[in-house]
Amino acid sequence: MASVTLTFPDGNARDYDAGVTPAAVAASISKSLEKKAISAMLDGRHVDLQWPIEHDGAIAINTMQDDDAALELIRHDLAHIMARAVQEIWPDVRATIGPVIENGWYYDFDRAEPFTPEDLGLIEARMREIIAARDPVRTEIWLRDRAVAHYEDRGNPFKVELIQAIPGDEPVRMYWHGDWQDLCRGPHLAHTGQVPADAFRLMSVAGAYWRGDSSRPMLQRIYGVAFKDRKALDAHLTMLEEAARRDHRKLGREMDLFHMQEEAPGQVFWHPNGWNIYVALQDYMRRKQRAAGYVEVNTPQVVDRRLWEASGHWDKYQEHMFIVEVDEEHAREKAVNALKPMNCPCHVQVYNQGLKSYRDLPLRMAEFGSCNRYEPSGALHGIMRVRGFTQDDAHIFCTEDQIEGECARFIDMLASVYADLGFDRFDIKFSTRPEKRVGTEESWDYVENALESAIAATGHPFELDLGEGAFYGPKLDFKLTDAIGREWQLGTFQVDPNLPERLGATYVAADGSKRRPYMLHRAILGSFERFIGILIENYEGKLPFWLAPRQVVVASIVSGADAYVAEVVAALRAAGLRAEADTRNEKINYKIREHSVGKVPVILAIGQREVDERSVTLRRLGDRATESLPLADALKQLRIEALAPDQRPSAA
RNA sequence: GCCGGUGUAGCUCAGCUGGUAGAGCAGCGGUUUUGUAAACCGAAGGUCGGGGGUUCGAACCCCUCCACCGGCACCA
Numbered sequence: 001m002a003s004v005t006l007t008f009p010d011g012n013a014r015d016y017d018a019g020v021t022p023a024a025v026a027a028s029i030s031k032s033l034e035k036k037a038i039s040a041m042l043d044g045r046h047v048d049l050q051w052p053i054e055h056d057g058a059i060a061i062n063t064m065q066d067d068d069a070a071l072e073l074i075r076h077d078l079a080h081i082m083a084r085a086v087q088e089i090w091p092d093v094r095a096t097i098g099p100v101i102e103n104g105w106y107y108d109f110d111r112a113e114p115f116t117p118e119d120l121g122l123i124e125a126r127m128r129e130i131i132a133a134r135d136p137v138r139t140e141i142w143l144r145d146r147a148v149a150h151y152e153d154r155g156n157p158f159k160v161e162l163i164q165a166i167p168g169d170e171p172v173r174m175y176w177h178g179d180w181q182d183l184c185r186g187p188h189l190a191h192t193g194q195v196p197a198d199a200f201r202l203m204s205v206a207g208a209y210w211r212g213d214s215s216r217p218m219l220q221r222i223y224g225v226a227f228k229d230r231k232a233l234d235a236h237l238t239m240l241e242e243a244a245r246r247d248h249r250k251l252g253r254e255m256d257l258f259h260m261q262e263e264a265p266g267q268v269f270w271h272p273n274g275w276n277i278y279v280a281l282q283d284y285m286r287r288k289q290r291a292a293g294y295v296e297v298n299t300p301q302v303v304d305r306r307l308w309e310a311s312g313h314w315d316k317y318q319e320h321m322f323i324v325e326v327d328e329e330h331a332r333e334k335a336v337n338a339l340k341p342m343n344c345p346c347h348v349q350v351y352n353q354g355l356k357s358y359r360d361l362p363l364r365m366a367e368f369g370s371c372n373r374y375e376p377s378g379a380l381h382g383i384m385r386v387r388g389f390t391q392d393d394a395h396i397f398c399t400e401d402q403i404e405g406e407c408a409r410f411i412d413m414l415a416s417v418y419a420d421l422g423f424d425r426f427d428i429k430f431s432t433r434p435e436k437r438v439g440t441e442e443s444w445d446y447v448e449n450a451l452e453s454a455i456a457a458t459g460h461p462f463e464l465d466l467g468e469g470a471f472y473g474p475k476l477d478f479k480l481t482d483a484i485g486r487e488w489q490l491g492t493f494q495v496d497p498n499l500p501e502r503l504g505a506t507y508v509a510a511d512g513s514k515r516r517p518y519m520l521h522r523a524i525l526g527s528f529e530r531f532i533g534i535l536i537e538n539y540e541g542k543l544p545f546w547l548a549p550r551q552v553v554v555a556s557i558v559s560g561a562d563a564y565v566a567e568v569v570a571a572l573r574a575a576g577l578r579a580e581a582d583t584r585n586e587k588i589n590y591k592i593r594e595h596s597v598g599k600v601p602v603i604l605a606i607g608q609r610e611v612d613e614r615s616v617t618l619r620r621l622g623d624r625a626t627e628s629l630p631l632a633d634a635l636k637q638l639r640i641e642a643l644a645p646d647q648r649p650s651a652a
Numbered sequence: 653g654c655c656g657g658u659g660u661a662g663c664u665c666a667g668c669u670g671g672u673a674g675a676g677c678a679g680c681g682g683u684u685u686u687g688u689a690a691a692c693c694g695a696a697g698g699u700c701g702g703g704g705g706u707u708c709g710a711a712c713c714c715c716u717c718c719a720c721c722g723g724c725a726c727c728a
Contacts, residue, residue, distance in 0.1 A: 106723095114656055206723030207655025214725045218655050221723070249721095253663075262701080262719050317728055342728060376653050376726060377719090385727080470728085521728095558685050585685080593689035607687055619688060626688065 005056045016053070023049040026061045036063040038194065039073055039187050046072065048187030050139065064228065072100055073189050075226050077137075078127070078200050079105040081192060082224060084180040085126035095182060096158040096210065096219055103236060104200070104225035108208055110158060115220055120202040123222070127200075134193030135177040139186060147172045147183065158210065159183050199233045200226035242484055248536040249382040255541055255598055257549065258383065266380045266387030268529055273549035276578055277532055280547050282368060284644045285392050285417070285525065291646070292413045294364040294394055299346035301370060305336045311345040311502060314338075322372045322387075343369035344496075344521060347395045348503040351517075356507040361517060362398035362406055368528075369393045382533060389527040396520040397505065403447060403495060406520055407454035407476075414491050414524045415458070418480055420645035421535065422544060426480040427487075428460055431468035438472055438498060447495050448474050472498035478524075482538040490531065494521040541599040542621060546644045552579040553600045554616075555591040557607035559583070564611045568604060568631060575639045596621060602638065 002018040006025060016025060022040035026033045026049070040047050041060040046069060053059075062069035079098035086093050086109060098107030109115075142150075144163060151159040162183060163172055175184040177192050189195065201224065208221040227233045244250075252258050257274030260267065270278060289296065302324050308314040313321075322339040340346060347365050356363070370390045379385050396406050411428075418426050430451065433444045451474055455462050462476075469475050478491030496519045499505075506514045525531040535543060545551060552572055556565045562583045572579035582591050588605055595603050604616040605626070616634045619626045629637075640648075 117657085204722060205656070208724045209654075212725075214654070218724075220655075223723080260720090265719065311728095313728065320726085320728080344728090373727080378653065378655095378724080379726060380720085555688090556685095557687055560685080587684095587686050587691060588688055589686085590690055591688085596689055603688080605688065609687085617687080624688080 004053055006053070006059045007057070009058075009060045018054055019052040021050050021052055022047060022059065022061060025053075025059060029061070033061055033063075036065075037061050038063060038066075038189055039069050041069070046187055048139065049190060051187070067228070070228055071226075073187065074195055074199075074228065075100040075105045075224075076187075077189050077192065077195050078224060078226050079107050080175065080177070080180075080182055080184065080188075081127050081130050081195065082123060082202070082222065083107050083109075083182060084130060084177070085123045086222075087180070089122060089126060094156050094158060096156075097162060103227075104203070104223065106208075106221050106223045108210070108219040108221045110217070110219050115205040115222065117205070120205065120222070124202050128197050130178070131192050131195050131197045133178065134191045136191045137188045138176045139184075139188065140174050141171040142174050144172050147174065151183075161211075196227075196229055198230045199228060200224055201233065201237070239484060243486075243537075246484070246537040246540045247382075248384070248533040251536050251541040251599075252383070255549065257536075260383075264388075265377070266375060266385075268383050268386060268388070274532070276549040277535070277543065277547055278528055280644070281525075281528065281532065281535075284420070284546075284646065285368075287644075287646055288413065288417055289366045289394070292364070292409065294366040296366045296368075297347065297350050298367055299340070299343060299350065299369070301339055301372075302337045303340050303346065305338060307345050307349075308338055311499060313341065313345070317341060320374050322374050339372035340369070341371055341373045343367050343371065343391065343393045344395055344499055344519070345503060348499060348505050348519070351397055351505050352503070356397070356505075356517070358399065358507055358509050358515075360397075361507060362396050362402050364394060364396045364406075366392075366394035383529045384533040386527075386529050389529045391523055391527050392525045393521075393523055396522065397500070397507075397517040398520065399507075399515070400446065400518060403518060403520070404450040404454045407451055407493060408457050410493055410520075410522055411455065411458045411460065411476075414478060415460075417524050418478075422538065423480045423482070426478050426491075428455060428462035429465050429477040429479065430455065430462045431465040431470075431475050431477065433474065434467050434469050434471060436471055437469075443497070444474070451476060451493075451495070470494055470496070472496050482534065483540075488534050490526045490534075491524045492522065492526075496521055542601070543599070545601050545641050548599070548601050549578065550580055550595075550598070550600050551577050551642060552602045552604060552638065553582050553591075553595045554579060554604045554606060555582040555588060555595070557588045557605055559585070560608060561606045561611050564614075565606050568606065568616060571631065571635055572638065575635050575642075577638055577642050592619070604634065 003015045004018050004020065005013050005015050007013040014028070016028070022042070023034070023037060025040070026037035037049055039049055039062045041062065042053065043057045064070045079100065083095045083098055087095065090111065092111070094110040096108045096110060098105060144166075147163050148160050151157075151163070166172055173184060173186055175182050175186065175188065203223045203225055205220060205222050207218045210216040210219055225233070225236055227236060252274065255273060256271050257277065258268050258270045260269065286296065305314055308321070321341050324337040324339060326335040326337065328335075347367065350365065351363065368390050370388070372388050375385060375387050380387070398406055415426070432448055437444070455476070473495035475492060475494040477489055479487050479489045481487055497516065500516050500519050505517055505519070507517050509515045535547070543549070554565050554568045554572070556562055565581050565583055569579050569581045582595070584591070592603060599621060601621045603619045605619060606616060610616055613630075615628055615630050617626050617628045618634060
């Protein structure tokens with residue numbers, strides 16, 4: 001009989017009869033491993049304990065202690081257990097596909113009636129029964145035709161399509177627990193009882209297109225989360241509550257930052273408090289840009305369609321533009337304009353004024369560009385996804401051999417901005433040439449290499465996303481991680497030889513010939529609206545002092561202090577601080593509470609004692625302690641604290 | 653845009669099988685002069701998202717539109 005040689009993680013190897021299962025391998029090592037085994041890694045692939053091994057390889061037996069494997073199996077089996085529960089309750093429901101996702105799984109069902117939130121409770125209860133039954137799991141490899149016929153008989157075209165999509169060299173596996181059957185690639189636990197019955201929860205039901213294609217039927221998706229034990233599930237649910245507490249829409253109302261209303265869906269009405277944040281951030285970005293050698297411009301909002309036709313956007317994005325039609329009384333033709341959805345074509349117009357020399361390059365042209373896009377209604381989300389927004393946009397016009405240097409400079413600037421704003425960690429995604437593209441292979445080679453060595457020079461690791469670049473050039477995306485571990489994609493850097501071509505941008509080279517510049521699209525924050533939303537959630541509304549909408553509230557304790565309060569506020573304002581007086585007829589407790597809820601970082605309380613001493617009593621947000629100090633000292637100290645990171649003495 | 657849900661006072665939310673809308677907080681008036689996360693009393697506050705319909709009668713039932721929420725799709 002043929003044998004296979006299996007190598008264990010400790011380097012030892014043993015021979016087994018070909019066709020040995022991982023379960024038997026585990027048993028051959030020890031009784032306890034046999035009992036604890038849940039699956040195995042075979043040459044890095046996650047395999048079921050029951051699958052025969054036919055070839056030599058490296059093997060590692062997984063137990064519940066191996067988190068990645070254990071969670072994958074738990075979530076995977078729960079997806080099936082849920083599908084079975086659904087089909088036991090509603091036998092006419094067709095199961096389609098149910099993968100493991102971050103923190104859990106989902107399963108998509110085809111059913112005429114919608115699932116209700118109450119149904120989720122029913123399904124959960126049935127799932128617990130299935131888990132309690134400890135039904136053994138069984139799998140079989142079927143011939144493709146048999147599997148197709150099986151689902152055709154049962155009127156499930158979705159499964160038929162899935163089987164047809166399985167590559168010819170891969171087996172078609174069927175899976176059972178109890179009498180319930182599903183198509184599944186595995187691997188699985190040994191029986192349903194291995195799933196922790198108290199560490200999962202069904203979260204929500206939502207529509208989802210079959211195979212993610214909006215031209216295909218909409219199915220009903222049920223989402224679940226699952227962990228190894230109750231404690232981990234509770235921790236996850238707590239994190240979700242934490243995220244809800246930080247929701248920028250809720251904090252925006254509580255801190256009186258902005259509002260939105262029906263008459264302008266997807267657009268922000270900034271209140272004085274919110275606008276303070278916006279202006280502080282914009283002032284900061286403007287200083288950073290100037291320091292980094294950018295010039296700032298400003299370009300029109302309403303632009304004739306001819307420019308969008310020339311840039312190519314009219315063809316591709318017309319439905320997503322706000323169209324502005326002007327029908328002047330004596331005009332022969334109606335003018336059709338679009339609110340600008342982006343700034344680049346306008347920036348090329350500025351570039352094209354006058355003749356540019358190679359000596360002018362690189363030309364770094366920035367704009368806090370106010371853009372409007374008619375986003376689909378379902379895409380809108382607070383101030384994070386809006387129809388009117390302002391980008392911290394810039395385009396760098398440069399020669400081919402300047403790309404690498406500009407890319408490196410940009411990453412430096414971006415890293416410095418993110419650090420100043422309190423985000424120490426960011427990740428780079430590098431997207432390379434897609435299948436459909438313009439330009440020669442040599443130029444793609446050159447530009448991709450330039451970006452790669454620019455990243456390498458910064459020493460920052462990056463993740464490669466092959467084939468995901470724009471049709472005209474490669475791009476970098478920058479993702480940062482917030483205080484509760486969520487990732488946000490913000491910055492971008494794209495190399496574009498196409499738009500200068502379309503819009504006729506040139507420069508005069510050293511030899512007197514006319515050349516095409518490259519255009520580098522880049523943004524650090526993305527949009528102010530979205531970024532401020534992220535800042536609010538990251539800081540739970542407790543923004544750093546220099547960004548806080550109201551930095552100081554001066555609160556009176558007795559009405560006899562009102563005049564002195566006004567004097568303190570005036571002095572703070574003269575020192576450049578955003579300060580307000582609170583001389584309402586309320587107890588100090590009430591004022592402290594209200595301004596704490598409003599996330600004001602510093603409260604100065606003024607009673608008769610402070611009036612007499614010309615002092616203030618300072619209390620910081622969330623801090624029970626107070627500190628009494630002379631007014632002059634407080635002014636001096638707060639003025640320094642209010643400096644933005646780039647203005648502090650330590651900053652060069 | 654698609655699926656599902658939601659829309660009642662400034663905010664948070666009650667309101668039964670259809671019978672003319674209610675609380676807390678905020679705001680307003682008064683009392684209180686207060687020492688670090690909600691003082692007390694009082695009066696007021698509503699096109700029940702918009703429009704249409706059914707009904708003797710609609711916050712509630714039906715149709716339609718809008719917005720918001722959760723997903724999906726989209727994100728130059």
